[in-house]
Amino acid sequence: MTASNRISAFKEELCDLCGLCFHLCPVLHLPLEESKKEIERLIKRQNSKHVLSRCNTCFSCNLYCPQKANPYQLILENWNALYKKRGAPPLYRFVCPTEEPNIWQLLNVFLSDKEREWIYNWMNYSPKPEDNILVIGNYTHLFPFILGGSKLLDYFKPVDLIDQWEGGAYLYQGGYLDIVQKIAEKCKIDFDKWDIKNITHTLDAVQYIFSEVHPKEMGVKHNRNFINFNEWLLNSLKSTKIEIKNPLNISVTIHDNCYSKTLNGIYWEPPRKILELCGCEIKEMKHIKKDSLCCGFGAGASWVRNISIPFDIISEGYKKFKEAEDTGAKALISYCSGCLYLLWATKELIGSNIDLYHIIEVVRMAIGEQLQYPEIHIKRAWDIIAIITYQLIISMLQNNFYIKRIGFDENRSSYKPKRYILLKLIRTSFRSQFIKSIFRKLFLLQMKILKTR
Numbered sequence: 538m539t540a541s542n543r544i545s546a547f548k549e550e551l552c553d554l555c556g557l558c559f560h561l562c563p564v565l566h567l568p569l570e571e572s573k574k575e576i577e578r579l580i581k582r583q584n585s586k587h588v589l590s591r592c593n594t595c596f597s598c599n600l601y602c603p604q605k606a607n608p609y610q611l612i613l614e615n616w617n618a619l620y621k622k623r624g625a626p627p628l629y630r631f632v633c634p635t636e637e638p639n640i641w642q643l644l645n646v647f648l649s650d651k652e653r654e655w656i657y658n659w660m661n662y663s664p665k666p667e668d669n670i671l672v673i674g675n676y677t678h679l680f681p682f683i684l685g686g687s688k689l690l691d692y693f694k695p696v697d698l699i700d701q702w703e704g705g706a707y708l709y710q711g712g713y714l715d716i717v718q719k720i721a722e723k724c725k726i727d728f729d730k731w732d733i734k735n736i737t738h739t740l741d742a743v744q745y746i747f748s749e750v751h752p753k754e755m756g757v758k759h760n761r762n763f764i765n766f767n768e769w770l771l772n773s774l775k776s777t778k779i780e781i782k783n784p785l786n787i788s789v790t791i792h793d794n795c796y797s798k799t800l801n802g803i804y805w806e807p808p809r810k811i812l813e814l815c816g817c818e819i820k821e822m823k824h825i826k827k828d829s830l831c832c833g834f835g836a837g838a839s840w841v842r843n844i845s846i847p848f849d850i851i852s853e854g855y856k857k858f859k860e861a862e863d864t865g866a867k868a869l870i871s872y873c874s875g876c877l878y879l880l881w882a883t884k885e886l887i888g889s890n891i892d893l894y895h896i897i898e899v900v901r902m903a904i905g906e907q908l909q910y911p912e913i914h915i916k917r918a919w920d921i922i923a924i925i926t927y928q929l930i931i932s933m934l935q936n937n938f939y940i941k942r943i944g945f946d947e948n949r950s951s952y953k954p955k956r957y958i959l960l961k962l963i964r965t966s967f968r969s970q971f972i973k974s975i976f977r978k979l980f981l982l983q984m985k986i987l988k989t990r
């Protein structure tokens with residue numbers, strides 16, 4: 538047990554200090570003897586020499602541990618303790634919907650009228666007990682066009698509450714465990730108010746968080762049926778409730794997100810089967826499933842300097858693109874929209890030519906729906922790059938911080954857009970191909986200079 542009623546998933550009594558976890562880690566590859574010392578340091582809360590400053594929070598070590606001791610959650614506990622000491626880096630306000638400014642608030646400046654309409658309806662719907670709801674979630678919210686207007690939504694009532702923080706999934710990966718517990722409690726209040734039986738979510742990560750982490754680690758039981766959207770898609774395609782009209786006949790490679798490594802890999806096969814049903818030929822990357830590399834997001838969890846965070850993230854994403862390109866596939870497919878927004882930013886910054894889709898977009902094309910691909914994604918990628926650049930600039934004037942609020946205030950002040958003149962200037966400058974190309978070169982140069990891993 539920890540200070541609150543959280544229950545740590547790390548099983549110290551099972552760990553025999555064999556060191557295999559960080560020795561086999563696809564990022565650290567520590568020599569075995571050093572790995573043994575590092576796990577001891579983490580258990581004793583002594584100064585970590587490697588993991589806390591280089592881990593990509595990818596979950597793989599849990600699958601490498603022969604004792605099933607959950608070394609990953611030991612890392613999270615250490616980060617949680619570090620957060621209590623030093624706070625979160627100022628740039629992290631970016632992904633906190635109750636801090637100002639944050640990515641959702643800033644993105645409001647760039648949404649099209651159609652996107653605004655979808656989001657407005659999703660955010661203002663009050664679920665009723667008989668509804669079959671689909672929780673859109675914080676990251677799919679950044680790409681409302683992935684689902685907006687699709688007949689896939691005819692089967693659900695979409696609901697979008699960004700102050701549910703994806704159930705705390707991305708904070709959990711950063712080790713903000715005490716905050717995740719507060720989020721779990723807030724989600725329970727929402728769910729109990731809705732009194733709804735079935736809740737489908739677009740992210741594996743969130744289904745896992747609601748059904749496993751909240752009850753087993755945070756002490757918060759929801760008593761709801763959490764449905765995985767990919768499972769629903771697969772079953773609907775198999776039963777021909779959703780009919781393939783336009784098999785795609787393209788080769789694809791698949792990015793397995795970090796959360797897909799939970800629950801013994803139950804999340805790996807449905808996306809592969811969906812893609813095959815859509816007519817795709819799958820060409821696998823070197824690191825897949827239990828060894829899959831992170832999209833880059835996880836590099837932010839082991840931050841050392843605020844200024845380096847975006848560069849560390851993109852440099853990890855760069856490795857993913859290299860592996861994807863090496864397969865010779867035409868397209869890289871992500872089944873996580875959290876990964877998708879960083880992968881699109883990475884693709885634009887490094888100039889990768891491989892196509893990049895969310896799996897939902899692949900299904901939509903196969904059932905005969907038209908997408909505005911790639912224009913709409915390129916636009917959104919540069920919206921996001923402008924937002925990250927803006928937030929990095931203002932974070933240089935800010936201090937580390939602690940997350941105080943979980944829910945919006947009454948006026949949703951941290952969601953409403955303001956004027957953001959500097960942000961608009963940055964985004965307008967990216968309309969010039971010349972400025973984009975200079976920005977790319979400078980970014981990649983900084984990436985080399987500031988690389989902390």
Ligand code: SF4
Binds near residue numbers: 564565598599
């Ligand atoms: S979570 Fe991933 S990157 Fe971090 S130590 Fe475990 S295997 Fe390595």
Ligand code: SF4
Binds near residue numbers: 558
């Ligand atoms: S957590 Fe598992 S793999 Fe790591 S040292 Fe302990 S027993 Fe070995």
